[in-house]
Structure formats: C-alpha cells, structure tokens
Amino acid sequence: MVQGAIIFTARKFNKWGKESVVSMKVTRRQFLKVTGATAASFALVDLGFDLQATASAAKELRIKNxxxxxxxxxxxxxxxxxxxxxxxxxxxxxxxxxxxxxxxxxxxxxxxxxxxxxxxxxxxxxxxxxxxxxxxNPKRVQKPLYRAPGSDKWEEKDWDWMLDRIAEKIKETRDSNFIHKEKLEDGSEIIVNRTERIASIGGSGLDNEECYILSKMMRALGVVYLETQARI
Ligand code: SF4
Missing domain, CATH: 3.30.200.210 (Phosphorylase Kinase; domain 1)
Structure with missing residues (x-):
C-alpha cells in the first residue's frame, strides 16, 4: 500500500479467456466514500474474506476449457x-x-x-x-436430403452423389436450352451465349467474396437470372 492511498488489483478476462491484471489507486477518502455504500461487503472484508480472490476464482471456473x-x-x-x-x-x-x-x-x-x-x-x-x-437438436439436418421428382419422400444421400447430380442437371439443362445467337430488329444477329432455364438464388450466408465467385461462375454458364441476398 502506498502512503495515503490504497491499491486495488483484480484479474480480468477478455472474451477470448486471456487474463490480465488491472490495478486502481484510490485515496483513503475515495475508499471510505465508496465503501460507505457497500457496508455489507466492507463487513465481510473486515471478517477476513478475500472477495476479490473469490470472484476471480469463480470467473476462472466459468471459462475453464x-x-x-x-x-x-x-x-x-x-x-x-x-x-x-x-x-x-x-x-x-x-x-x-x-x-x-x-x-x-x-x-x-x-x-x-x-x-x-x-x-x-x-x-x-x-x-x-x-x-x-x-x-x-434431433431436427438438425446433418446430411443432404434428396427428393426424387414426383416422390413425397426424402432420401439421405452423400455429398458426392448430390454434387454429381446437381452438375449433371445443370449441364443437361444448359445444353438443351442454350441460346447462342439472338436476332435483332434489323435482322442482324448478335452472340448472347445464355440460358434462360436456370436461375441462381444466393443465400444470406454468402459474403462479398463468395457472391463474387458465384456471380462469375453463373455468368460463365450463361445464367442471367441471378439474385442474392446482398451481404456486407
Ligand atoms: S440481424 Fe444479425 S443476428 Fe439477426 S438474423 Fe440478421 S445477421 Fe443474424
């Protein structure tokens, strides 16, 4: 203790669980003013309880592991x-x-x-x-579910099967509906390279970079109906 002042120290934990020690110097006058409002705590300290140590230990237990x-x-x-x-x-x-x-x-x-x-x-x-x-949560879906056309049942499939199936359907749909050229009013033709049978709807989990990659891929496929729930 410094002459005429009291030093309080406490262990502090940030949200990552990292510990640091903070200290605060108060004058005897400030100390008496504050403790006047917390007479009960004061009495416990008088009885020899180390409230600081107790609070720190409780905090440590809560964040252990x-x-x-x-x-x-x-x-x-x-x-x-x-x-x-x-x-x-x-x-x-x-x-x-x-x-x-x-x-x-x-x-x-x-x-x-x-x-x-x-x-x-x-x-x-x-x-x-x-x-x-x-x-x-028993309702949590942990595997891809597939429902065949016309069926009312969902089947569990693995990711390889599911991704192959999606790739096959995209290729089939794109190949059978690809528009290479379009006629203008004056009768001339321009190259458009697009498909109007596929649409892409991005989910809210997509960030800026993922949206960028998705839009590049869709444009490369010729998809023009492209939407996303814009992200940060
Ligand atoms: S407002 Fe924030 S916390 Fe709420 S759903 Fe949207 S992203 Fe999640």
Missing part, C-alpha cells in the same frame, strides 16, 4: 458477428456448446444480436422439455 470461435450469423444479410463458446477437453476435443453471443469487436453489430441470431445455439443443441437436459 472454454474456447471462443468467431463466426457470422447465417440468418440475414446484416451479417452480424457472433462468438460461439464451446467447452473442450484437455486434448482440445469438442465437449459441448455453451453459448452464442453477439461479437463486441464486430463493427456491424458491436456485440448485439437479434433474437433470431441469438437463437443460433438451437441450430445444434436444445434443452429437453421434460428434463431440461441439454441435447443435440
């Missing part, structure tokens, strides 16, 4: 940044999802998240209605 992962909300074009907190074992293997919060460092949402974004937790895990136990 927790890893934060920054991501982007998939739900709308705002593109809010979120941080996913997950518990991991000593080997770094995923144990369970703990929470999803708005990322305070993201310039778009600055820590906020609408109710839909905040509910991203439930994409993967939910709480059992009867027991309250945390469990994997």
């Amino acid at each position: 927790v890893t934060p992962t920054p991501t982007v909300c998939p739900y709308c074009a705002s593109g809010c940044g979120l941080v996913i907190y997950a518990e991991r074992d000593a080997n770094g293997n995923f144990v369970k999802l703990l929470s999803v919060h708005g990322d305070p460092d993201n310039p778009i949402n600055q820590g906020g998240a609408c109710s839909k974004g905040a509910a991203m937790f439930n994409l993967r895990e939910i709480y059992d209605e009867r027991t309250g136990e945390q469990m994997i």
Whole structure:
C-alpha cells in the first residue's frame, strides 16, 4: 500500500479467456466514500474474506476449457458477428456448446444480436422439455436430403452423389436450352451465349467474396437470372 492511498488489483478476462491484471489507486477518502455504500461487503472484508480472490476464482471456473470461435450469423444479410463458446477437453476435443453471443469487436453489430441470431445455439443443441437436459437438436439436418421428382419422400444421400447430380442437371439443362445467337430488329444477329432455364438464388450466408465467385461462375454458364441476398 502506498502512503495515503490504497491499491486495488483484480484479474480480468477478455472474451477470448486471456487474463490480465488491472490495478486502481484510490485515496483513503475515495475508499471510505465508496465503501460507505457497500457496508455489507466492507463487513465481510473486515471478517477476513478475500472477495476479490473469490470472484476471480469463480470467473476462472466459468471459462475453464472454454474456447471462443468467431463466426457470422447465417440468418440475414446484416451479417452480424457472433462468438460461439464451446467447452473442450484437455486434448482440445469438442465437449459441448455453451453459448452464442453477439461479437463486441464486430463493427456491424458491436456485440448485439437479434433474437433470431441469438437463437443460433438451437441450430445444434436444445434443452429437453421434460428434463431440461441439454441435447443435440434431433431436427438438425446433418446430411443432404434428396427428393426424387414426383416422390413425397426424402432420401439421405452423400455429398458426392448430390454434387454429381446437381452438375449433371445443370449441364443437361444448359445444353438443351442454350441460346447462342439472338436476332435483332434489323435482322442482324448478335452472340448472347445464355440460358434462360436456370436461375441462381444466393443465400444470406454468402459474403462479398463468395457472391463474387458465384456471380462469375453463373455468368460463365450463361445464367442471367441471378439474385442474392446482398451481404456486407
Ligand atoms: S443476428 Fe439477426 S440481424 Fe444479425 S445477421 Fe443474424 S438474423 Fe440478421
């Protein structure tokens, strides 16, 4: 303690779990003014309790083995940044999802998240209605589903099958409906190289770079009906 002043120190954790020590110097007068409003805490300190150490230990336990992962909300074009907190074992293997919060460092949402974004937790895990136990969301689709033309049933397929099927259908549709040239009013022809039987609708999960690549690919195929939910 410095003469005439009291130094407070506390351990602080940022959102990535990194610890730092902060200290604050207060005069005896400031100290008495503040503690006058917190007589109960003062009494506990008088009795020998180290409240600072207790608070720090509790904080440490809550973030033990927790890893934060920054991501982007998939739900709308705002593109809010979120941080996913997950518990991991000593080997770094995923144990369970703990929470999803708005990322305070993201310039778009600055820590906020609408109710839909905040509910991203439930994409993967939910709480059992009867027991309250945390469990994997049974409705979560984890494999591609395919419904054949005219069928009312969905079939699970692997990604290779699905991507081959999509490529086949794109090629078949494009080849059978490709417009190479178009006639103008004066009877002359111009090359247009387009297909009007394929449309592309981008999802809100696409960022600027992905939209750029997608639009390049669609233009190369001759797709003219091209839309996306514009992103950040
Ligand atoms: S948190 Fe809400 S506003 Fe932000 S991207 Fe997600 S859905 Fe959109």
